[in-house]
Amino acid sequence: MQISCIKQLAENYTIEQLREAEECLMEEKALPFPVSGESDCEQMTHILAAIEILELKASSGQELRMCIREFSQRVRTSISS
Numbered sequence: 001m002q003i004s005c006i007k008q009l010a011e012n013y014t015i016e017q018l019r020e021a022e023e024c025l026m027e028e029k030a031l032p033f034p035v036s037g038e039s040d041c042e043q044m045t046h047i048l049a050a051i052e053i054l055e056l057k058a059s060s061g062q063e064l065r066m067c068i069r070e071f072s073q074r075v076r077t078s079i080s081s
Contacts, residue, residue, distance in 0.1 A: 001045050001075070005036040007068055009050035015058075018051045 009018060013033065021031050025044050037043035049071060056067045 001044070001049065002036065004052065005046045006049045006071075007064075009035065009046055010053045010057075010064060010068070013050070014028055015054050018047050018054070022047050034042070042047055064071065 011054060013021075017032070020034065022044065023029075024031050025040055025047070031043070035043040035046055037046055053064070053067045053071050056062070056070065057064055060067070062070075
């Protein structure tokens with residue numbers, strides 16, 4: 001998981017576009033836009049994280065950078081537990 005890739009997706013695509021990319025990966029179709037990652041799993045992780053961040057932004061009204069920070073902290077906490 002690379003936060004820079006997730007940030008790029010969250011900055012450049014809508015939730016709907018990201019869900020379309022998620023669907024393409026699940027159906028083993030070509031992605032509608034480039035997604036960084038060495039495997040389908042890593043690409044899916046980046047897409048799902050960007051969706052989660054954009055949903056947090058929409059529900060909380062926070063700036064994107066704050067939502068990314070909150071997401072990153074949750075991931076770090078879950079890994080260290």
